[in-house]
Amino acid sequence: MSGKVLFVDSCVGREESRTLRLAEEYLKKHHGDSEVERIRLEEASIGPLTLEMRDYRDLVLGTGDLYDPMFRYARQFAEADEIVIAAPYWDLGFPAILKCYIEQIMVTGVTFEYTQDGMPSGLCKAHSLTYITTSGGYIEDRNFGFDYIRALCGMFGIGDVRCFTAEGLDIDGADVEKILEESAAAF
Numbered sequence: 001m002s003g004k005v006l007f008v009d010s011c012v013g014r015e016e017s018r019t020l021r022l023a024e025e026y027l028k029k030h031h032g033d034s035e036v037e038r039i040r041l042e043e044a045s046i047g048p049l050t051l052e053m054r055d056y057r058d059l060v061l062g063t064g065d066l067y068d069p070m071f072r073y074a075r076q077f078a079e080a081d082e083i084v085i086a087a088p089y090w091d092l093g094f095p096a097i098l099k100c101y102i103e104q105i106m107v108t109g110v111t112f113e114y115t116q117d118g119m120p121s122g123l124c125k126a127h128s129l130t131y132i133t134t135s136g137g138y139i140e141d142r143n144f145g146f147d148y149i150r151a152l153c154g155m156f157g158i159g160d161v162r163c164f165t166a167e168g169l170d171i172d173g174a175d176v177e178k179i180l181e182e183s184a185a186a187f
């Protein structure tokens, strides 16, 4: 694999984040030789989109200027060849900072557009997105965070969307190392 890889690190707080560790192993295995652009959402301090920001965005979009700094995350996302998202499984989904990031990248004219009949059409260059998560219990059919990201990829025009998980990490007696190793073996 080659090209520009964008790594969206949505892991929160923990220095010893298992999700981050799994994602780093994935990047090493598949993109060891590639240029990896990293965005650590916690450090980027991206807040929720406010009414003020929406108004400003509509104003700028009205001028056709897609190079306003406000669109930097959207442009970075649209220009990546491959995207990797790491997000711990929180409350059946993912941490709120990832939703804040999504609000920044959902920009018409940059990551997607609407056709004349009102259907979304993707503008992203990436052909694949890999979502990596770890959970305390078992996710089963409730991978809502990933399901949501996959639905968004339909709007972005990203066809190859996959998820790797390491589950049951917080269950009493869990052999965390073994679970992580087995998950990494599936990459």
Ligand SMILES: Cc1cc2nc3c(=O)[nH]c(=O)nc-3n(C[C@H](O)[C@H](O)[C@H](O)COP(=O)(O)O)c2cc1C
Pocket (backbone or CB within 6 Å): 011, 012, 014, 016, 017, 018, 019, 020, 088, 089, 090, 091, 092, 093, 134, 135, 136, 137, 138, 139, 169, 170
């Ligand atoms: C705020 C919060 C919400 C969580 N929600 C769930 C959950 O709904 N289901 C689950 O199985 N584990 C849940 N967990 C456990 C985490 O998914 C698990 O510890 C995960 O490995 C954390 O990833 P990290 O090591 O990268 O921080 C939650 C943990 C936190 C801190």
